[in-house]
Amino acid sequence: MKSILFVLTLLLLSALQASAANTTQTDGTGPASIAELYSDIESFDVTLYSIQPEENLTLEVSLVRPNGNEKVIAVQEFLTGSLPADTRVTKVGFWDVRNPERGAYTLRARLMEQGQVLSESKYDFVYGSYSASRLHVDDLVPNSEGIAIVLSPDQASLFDIEYMLVNGHDVIYETKTEKASLTSVPETFSASWGSLLENNKEYTGRVKFHVYSPGQGFIALTERFTARDDAEITDIYEDETGASATVLGRSQVPFEGNLVFSVYKVQDTSGKGSSMFVESVRERVPVLLTDDDETVEVAWKERLTEGVYRLEIELIGNDGDVIERKETIIESDLSPINESETGPDTGNKTSDEDDGNGITGASIIAGTAGLAMVFAFFKRRH
Template structure:
């Protein structure tokens, strides 16, 4: 009997240790509650869940350094959670600004409130400056207008999940996850594309949260801020004496609503740009593009380019009127002016074949008059012969 009690006591102690390892204690009084927490000395995230639609809730977060008999509140943030639907996990992100941090234990305390009443409270404990080496480390993190890339190096063979977050203010506006990824001995790059539209010239934060499974459950988090831009590139061009075309590829989740400008210059000499003479310019709108979308834009010259060498300049203009890319090429035309017009010089001696207004040309009138005179002469000669004895 005593041995059974000892086993039960060990099981209860083990369960308590697992709970403590998660560093999360949740208390809730309503349908909305804090479901998950994470923090380090750079950033934190709080995941909220509710069984009913919510709005106008307040989230209060505090970074605390425990002490003997007291605690030191290092920083506090308080902000509205906004509206969110029922049965949906909503993640909020914040950033700490801790200067000259000290090694030791810290606590994130989060409270979800409605009109001053605490609906849910949770804590997350972590240690800063621990000597224990992680199985993984982040070597580089690059978010941009298309997506996010991270380079991870393994200190040991590891199995892990990567969570990619696009953060606008406190809101995670896009999130995607790759599960059960492995690294054995060499660094490797991992990437994800943003699956949402972005606002031009707005600042966002790209965040990766790596969940390492063993030997202990742990997280490695890295964040970089960036400003998004509309972006595209010219991938292919075609040109001849009748017109030109350019294929444009989108390279941003900001809707590209720019244009292409095709400008033609006649090259008097092949030695340089200064000897070129402007011929014409055509501006054409590019259909709206997102990442990996492409469209071909075609233009035609007002007149076919006659024989000579021409310089074609193609400019890709962005949403703000800035030149994103400029390409130049040469058009060689062998179309001579004579071949193009097929005209014969006027000497002034040609007989006019123009209509006289009654549907009869001048040559037709002359031919008809000559015929009538011949008939009249024939009958006159015939009458003279018939009067002879």
């Protein structure tokens, strides 16, 4: 009888533990949970946190009108991918609500594993309210380097800015400026991407403001852009022996382009005449990212003789497109005669070279002068 009671007690305790575990997970205190939510009528973000690594949990988000009979406006469901342990991971999504009505809305989010709810939460907001914000966004420009935004204040404000680089639902780079301020005039705030981008791929730049007063409000804006490799020529050097160009990276897409140096001899310096092609040199540019610079040098096959030359330098991008073209002039005063005189030793003899007997003309003159000095010395002695 005692053994039966013991078994029943164990079963009851197991059932209570299982019930407590389900409640804990639903309340968001399990291994993975929803830590933070935000939504407006255009987009949303959900921040997840897990105390242990998780793979491909399911996140379900719904946009709901709670007034009267509850109406589901939109639903999205997607996999979370990898969730590292003890790391906050933010997922972003976008609503496509046509002709939205003014009023109250609710974002509902559920984090699930194989249909079981691990955590759920909601966020309420109002669309089209007449409450004025202290900040106004005048312009938002994301590109391959980073993101910039122009803000103007209605009154002095203190706020945080989150900058996000979004690929699909994933925030692949995020940085934050805390306690920024505006007093009376518009200002530009910006951040550079700290992540490599893929050429010709579309990304989304997102900014989210936390305005401290009144009411701890939030403002979020997004803008899409296509990443491109980019660079510019910042400095040029040229003469009759060769040329160089310094290239500055202007993108987080790795620049793997080339420089092409082309020389043309100018037939008529008035600018109306034609130019005769001399030579062209193509040289690879070392891989560049934003604010990296490298100098590329080339040498002509032969030194440019006397005359005026046009130097054309083309910066070629990853796709073979011409990103930038610059032209300058090379003026050489090196005549063909001077070139031969300063050219390399060809083995031809000069008047001071060996006469074939191993004694040079200069040696004979020096020897004769030495003998004359000796005879003069002895003559004075006698």
